[in-house]
Amino acid sequence: MALEQNFKEYSVAEFFKKNKQMLGFSGKTRSLTTIIHEYVTNSLDACEEHNILPNIRVELDEVGDSKYKVVVADNGPGLPLSLIGKALGQMLAGTKFHRHVQQRGQQGIGAAGCTMYAVLTTGKPVHVITGYKNKMVSCDISIDFKTNKPKIENVVESDSDFHGIIIEAEFGDVKFDKGQYGALEYIRRSAIANPHLSISLKTPDGNLVSFTRTVDKLPRKPKEIPPHPLGIKSHDMLEIAHSSRMPKLSQCLTTDLSRFSADKVKQLKDMLPDIDFSIPPKQLTWSQAEELVKAFKRLKWIAPRTDILSPIGKEQITKSLSAILNPEVLSVAERPPKVLHGGIPYQVEAAVAYGGGIKSKGEIMRFANRAPLLFDTAACAITQVAKAIDWKRYNLNGLDNDPLVVLVNVSSTYVPYTGAGKQAISAEEGLVDEIKNAIQEAARGVKNHIRQKKKASEIEKKRKAFLRYVEQLSTDLSYLANEDASVIKTGIQKIIDEKFGGGLNA
Amino acid sequence: MALEQNFKEYSVAEFFKKNKQMLGFSGKTRSLTTIIHEYVTNSLDACEEHNILPNIRVELDEVGDSKYKVVVADNGPGLPLSLIGKALGQMLAGTKFHRHVQQRGQQGIGAAGCTMYAVLTTGKPVHVITGYKNKMVSCDISIDFKTNKPKIENVVESDSDFHGIIIEAEFGDVKFDKGQYGALEYIRRSAIANPHLSISLKTPDGNLVSFTRTVDKLPRKPKEIPPHPLGIKSHDMLEIAHSSRMPKLSQCLTTDLSRFSADKVKQLKDMLPDIDFSIPPKQLTWSQAEELVKAFKRLKWIAPRTDILSPIGKEQITKSLSAILNPEVLSVAERPPKVLHGGIPYQVEAAVAYGGGIKSKGEIMRFANRAPLLFDTAACAITQVAKAIDWKRYNLNGLDNDPLVVLVNVSSTYVPYTGAGKQAISAEEGLVDEIKNAIQEAARGVKNHIRQKKKASEIEKKRKAFLRYVEQLSTDLSYLANEDASVIKTGIQKIIDEKFGGGLNA
Incomplete structure (x- = not known):
């Protein structure tokens, strides 16, 4: 039976190999930014989870036609050989997927996706050096697409007190770009949203761009908590109940x-x-879960814990935006x-910064859990909301006309x-209103x-x-009144200065 | 070691359960359209592959708050129990993934994604009745998220000469909408791009909307062919060579x-x-594959087979657009x-239709392999290209100002x-130019x-x-010349009619 012979199963690695663009690998500039994003994100998450102030070093070297060597090194906890x-050679594996905790990475695909792209575009594995708990391991990682299993080769182990990860890999079909979609802008925005981060980039032309931390304290560590009853769906309730370790339904609910x-x-x-x-x-049962969830909506609940x-x-936003943008005026709102x-x-935060060091018109800086979102701009709720704001109400001429930066971070x-x-936030009900409220609050x-400035x-x-x-x-009055011109001039200037308060520069 | 304990693998079903929006399940209207899209697409592909003129029946009934019963029935070949x-309860399984053939569905997720959404939003399985090779099977399908394996229950087998599939399922968190993103518009556009399709929709308010085929012939059957050497990447070459059944490299290349x-x-x-x-x-080896692929680009190749x-x-486009839109003027281009x-x-086709039955301003109808794309409009290369066209060159005032439909189909x-x-086409190099050429050719x-009309x-x-x-x-001349006013009036009218050709209505 032809139909049955043709019916095949395939691995998630094969799926994403064929659908690279879903992971951000589409276009040379974007592909390189995606690579930097995935590694920097992982480094930040790992450092913060282990109470380490992150130092990240990124190096880019052009080694061929559309081919770059990428080095990303961090001072995080590192990884054990096991x-x-x-972490780097298998998709849908990781520490982050099942947890109710705020982290940048969520899907356990990122770094393995980079390994996939390296193998696909250069045929070479990714070289990893990592120090974890006084053991240093260096090895080469690639990915078996048919099985979605990692291939580890050339393992060298040694004792060392180095901790962290150094990734060295070559990627084809990539391009370094200094524009708004490029790796440099990605790193600049990472520094803005992570004032506790020190990060440097060696660009392919040999320049070193460094952003030093403006805050010496790690951000408040996000806590892992059970889901809030409001908004839970029947299937979630059923799943929570069926995987509960409590003996009674009442205890399952409270725990x-x-x-x-x-x-x-x-x-x-x-x-x-x-x-x-x-x-x-x-x-x-499903119908009981459905009844419970309906009933939840009729009860009054305390808002989720804010910590x-x-x-x-x-x-922190004020410090980093002031340091990096140096605007004339800045306002930050935290909802x-x-x-x-x-x-x-x-939770939504927003900032509106105007003038001073800002030269670009209406730049929208989008962040999710402090990770910059550079692509899929039009599809993102943040862009849509920012564009729909009536900027005239805030004495501004609109995004296209003013030296304005709008920053929004969704945590x-x-x-x-x-x-x-992971480049655009879906325009979900409620979230859209919060983004709007945050931007408007900052704009106020x-x-x-701006009114005073315009006046x-x-x-x-x-x-x-x-x-x-x-x-x-x-001159004319001097002639008519037979008085010295300079005296008359000083007199008139005095009158004007009195009327207009000496101007702005007085 | 906490890190190792936390490291977990999870199934692709769990991944998409958590990332439903990647499959088009975001927002109630879109979710229902996604469901109709997945089933109709599968039906069309199956019918065409088996040389059957497709008859598809869709029924929607509101059965609760944001809850609808959906029935999709086709006259395709059906499926064996095995x-x-x-097909319906496992992700990343199907006939379409590894084939170099044009089909609407490609990723082996669609119908299983719908089963997932039914289970997630109602707790109920999807009921399937299918007739295949004189056997009829009726059963309930759901999906085990932990393992990404189907669960089949209540199987009843019987003999029957019915062939086709009837899906009956309830979905929560969905909404029927008659607007541009809704199920009705999806079906209308499916009919436009598939003139050989007869499709009917029973809407939740009890109305029956039918589109009868305007062409009695199936479209040319797409053929499965090996990849064309131009544009192949090193990794593709390596994979082709490594999975080749030929004894020599030279034969691998020619075969x-x-x-x-x-x-x-x-x-x-x-x-x-x-x-x-x-x-x-x-x-x-990789480096040999790389050399081969580089050399391919320096050779002259015959273009890929057009059949x-x-x-x-x-x-076909002319027939279906005329029947469904009834425009004043219509031009179709096939690149x-x-x-x-x-x-x-x-291959890109485009049509530009103007006036007549078209009331909407600048509607862009996007299709990929004849399947309508309704969402992610702004992210789509077709939209971007259509908006960037200088419509004034074609005597039009632009998309926002004219009663205009622009249709683009990418096969x-x-x-x-x-x-x-699968709602937006990536702006890949080359493809963007072809879309532009096609629209411009149609616009010409x-x-x-339009020039004559405007004149x-x-x-x-x-x-x-x-x-x-x-x-x-x-009246004035009659008074001055003392002549009968009606005679003068007839004379003047005659002069005007001669000069302006009796006007448009003469």
């Missing part, structure tokens, strides 16, 4: 969900007399945490991306300054117009 | 690649004296097939989508008509302006 393969008191269980019992809350949670997320922070459907807490245990490339902070600029314009006539008028 | 699970003659091998031998073309292809792709066709990097042939054995949602076809409209405007004065002038 995990190197899984496996956040903010669930015994009193809440009591209220539920009154609302749902047909459900027996003493059954083992494994016996929960589980790790936003950049108002003070309170909210819950996205599925019981996932999230969450689970960021709803529109694609596996610059509104008065001052108008006054200055008038003063200059009057001053243009002073010379001629002094 | 494959139902793999496993298209358009590869013995003479081409001879030319290669001269160019690459260091490569031994009599080695078993399995011994090909392997299955575009809609000029005549010759080209090769995308990776040796993948593709390929492998369409480069920007995401797993309406240019003259005629201006003449008519002038004529009307003159006619407005006729009454007054006749």
